Amino acid sequence: MIGSSTVLHVCLFLLSASSSFSAANGRGSKAKDLIDAPLLTSKLEANPSRTIIVSPSGKDNFTSVQAAIDAVPTGNSKWIVVHLRAGVYREKVLIPENKRYIFLRGSGKGKTAIVWDDGKKNNAESSTFVVKADNFVAFGISFKTCEIFVLPDRRTAILGSITAQNRRSAVDSTGFVFINCKVYGVGEVFLGRAKSPHSRVVFAKSYLSKTVAPKGWANWIYDGSTDNMLQGEHSCHGPGADRTDRVKWSRQLTEDEVAPFLTVDFINGKEWLPAYYE
Template sequence: MSSFYKPPVIFHVIILLVVLLVNARLIACHTKGIRPKRSSGKQLTVNMTQVQNSEQQFMKWVDFVGSLKHTMFKTAKNKIFPSYTLTVDKNPLHGDFTSIQDAIDSLPFVNLVRVVIKQIFEKVNVVIWTQNTTPVPPPGAVGKQAVAFRISGDTAAFVGCKFLGAQDTLYDHLGRHYYKDCYIEGSVDFIFGNGLSLFETCQVHAIAPVIGAVTAQGRSSILDDSGFSFVKCKVTGSGALYLGRAWGPFSRVVFAYTYMDNIIIPKGWYNWGDPSREMTVFYGQYKCTGPGANFAGRVSWSRELTDEEAKPFISLTFIDGSEWIKL
């Protein structure tokens, strides 16, 4: 007769129910979005079963997070997956570790809990020597646009930067971005793209010889979480300027607390030659000043925002900045 302990049947039943419950919750989660590609990784030979289980659990988390919109991410992940944060800072009084490697080395070989290493901040100065040898193209010239800078990554901040160009200067392509104390110069659609971006205390300067436009925002769907917000900025320069053109049918742009020089076309906005876009775009103005800020002449399909309507656009909340901006 064996003396080994044999767990009761009820124990196996409980374990099975827990596994089924976890899988059911994962399947029921919102699955819209782009899932990141899985990395094959180097197979380890020690504790193979435990390592594979750990990797499977981690990839479930990666797939789940990849399916979420950023506005859902923080709340949803905390409910389903346990996690904790290690802070790396050169000053040992401000963090848990002074190097990334020390933080990594502190983790157990088989780790089933998600760990975030945060507050790693590096200031980088990039100096490019060149000459402005290319002539400035006339506004609207086909095939002569010259993008000075394109940003497609998520959570990027630019402080005290200067962007110089003519047509299509700054391509704010995709992702959440923060521009502070920047100088942006151009003629036609010189801030364009489909990013979700906040411009704060920036100078937007037009060099249009005749007519131009500040923005061409490309939001293509009511579900698309993108748009531009200009807060406490200055719009100056030459020519006759639209605040924006409806590049995307659901284009979204707001100017708040912004000074506008007398170069702004009274109508303010242009429908890109498509009247149907007047029903779907979101163009707003809130407590702007200067000779070009008079809302009385604006197109009927733009909005003079109330305090409540303006609130989502005038702080870092617009780009979830409290989660990633450390200035």
């Protein structure tokens, strides 16, 4: 689910049956180089079961992302490419559990954006973009929302969070990993706030702007021990990467510690990503 005041540019967003998350932004790479990467194209774009095209102009199959998602057959078991032409799509998007094998492909950073601003208190209802289905890939899309304000006597910004990971036990294989990303926005935001005792989030090799709060991380609704959490960073840079005032339980990961999170094996990619199909 995506719903904060931060802008998140996604060049690669993967969800597998393990419910892990990985995002990668090809900083320094041309969009075409990424689109032609074997991970995305080696068997998926070469022969998709179907391609659906969405554009704000109305000249293609649909004008909204949600309408295109709704057109995917229930119980789908073959990869479908949903291509979003350049433009701003002002809507909330939900990909339900029974709409699997979707490759949502935008036209690149700054060209294709999904935008919404919902002030409801319930995070599940206010999220701009929700994926409940297994086997999902997104590429080349910016997700944007607006800063949240409370207006009793003056404008007071509410500190939001990029992630709220809910790993509940040590044997749970889930986690959020952000690699080569850029994080920036208006006001301040936490990299993550734990939703359960084993919450696991890693930001690696990413640019963190001053929008990242000095503390970096928060417990949110979980007030118990932080001993089993992993709220980690590795080789991040930018003004928001300064760890001087980070919360005591967050960690600067070593090369050995971060290594398992930087490979496709963390999301069991060789079992479900098209590039590895026989």
